[in-house]
Amino acid sequence: MRRDSIFYKLFQQSPTLLFELLATPPSNADAYRFDSVAVKEPRFEIDGVFLPPENQGAGVVYFCEVQFQTDEQLYERVFAESSLYFYRNRNRFTDWQAVIIYPSRTTEQRDIHPHRSLLNGEQVHRIYLDELGDIRSLPIWVALMVLTTVEEEQAPEAAKYLLSRTTQEVTESASRAIMEMITTIMVYKFERLSRMEVESMLGITLKETRVYREIKEEGREEATLQLVIRQLTKRFGELSEEMRSSITGLPLPVLEDLSEALLDFTCVADLQAWLEQR
Structure with missing residues (x-):
């Protein structure tokens, strides 16, 4: 998580x-x-x-x-x-x-x-x-912090309680922010579940929220990064920590460019030159 x-x-x-x-x-x-x-x-x-x-x-x-x-x-x-x-x-x-x-x-x-x-x-x-105490007795923002520690068995009930409490205690703009934080915590906590299963668990729809878009983008970026690292390691052997760090810091569009450009690399120097140009 x-x-x-x-x-x-x-x-x-x-x-x-x-x-x-x-x-x-x-x-x-x-x-x-x-x-x-x-x-x-x-x-x-x-x-x-x-x-x-x-x-x-x-x-x-x-x-x-x-x-x-x-x-x-x-x-x-x-x-x-x-x-x-x-x-x-x-x-x-x-x-x-x-x-x-x-x-x-x-x-x-x-x-x-x-x-x-x-x-x-x-x-x-x-x-x-x-x-800090039971989630039901804590200020709602503090309760969100405690939600990250709740065991999976109790997490759905605790999350739904906070969702219902949010609509009653805070303004509409703050409510949207808190709901997104709750869904963020639950999506990370239940990574093995599909989006629909998490939606069903919480009784809400995630696909139009910013958190779902961010998580989807993060997953795509992580998958692209791992693919690039595997391809480079297979071709040139273990990469230095400095080079791995440089690649890890690349944004998704540049990672996707690298996944295509590396097919033309003949040595590690080609990779280094490509990274320096960007």
């Missing part, structure tokens, strides 16, 4: 969602902007950054990490990224805080002793979704 993209979309739709998880959110939480940033030398990619409004002077920057698989060096990476970004942008912020979202405590990094001061202080917030 591609939870990273799901949570990215959740925070895009509702940046204030992060602050609903905190006991002491900033007073201007409604004005924060969700973004992703890059820090060079060394290069870090920080996917979840909540930036305070620029027209209100220096403020607190919040870093967010959603971690559904155990990473025994997660805190080393998160604190290095956060500290470096804060250092590079010190004049913009008065402080930084980090929010780590786990499905449960069992996913957390085991060796936390080197980070005890940060983890036991007020600067780092660890959120365990399975401890």
Whole structure:
């Protein structure tokens, strides 16, 4: 299940969602902007950054990490990224805080002793979704986060409950966004099911929604990428990590062009030249 993209979309739709998880959110939480940033030398990619409004002077920057698989060096990476970004942008912020979202405590990094001061202080917030409570008692955007952790047996009933609740509690425009998020979660959670089976499960029609078009496009792009990688590997042997990374970053139309152009390649140098031209 591609939870990273799901949570990215959740925070895009509702940046204030992060602050609903905190006991002491900033007073201007409604004005924060969700973004992703890059820090060079060394290069870090920080996917979840909540930036305070620029027209209100220096403020607190919040870093967010959603971690559904155990990473025994997660805190080393998160604190290095956060500290470096804060250092590079010190004049913009008065402080930084980090929010780590786990499905449960069992996913957390085991060796936390080197980070005890940060983890036991007020600067780092660890959120365990399975401890937030029942979906029926949570704010609807927080409930969507918890829905990603619900077991398959209980997920359809929970999703349908949230769909019905959405029509009653939010505006029409927000309702459409939430319905698309619910269907996104369910389509990813039940990847083995066909579109019609998911539709039947939820009692809605997906084929005209943006999420269905996006999922269909993602599937086509992934299939094309895997085909190109297999063809190139078969012809030239294992590709370097740098070359694989370059190919993975290509948009679908360019991948489709490459799938045809590679038929004329005679060596890896031809591939490299083709990539450099684009």
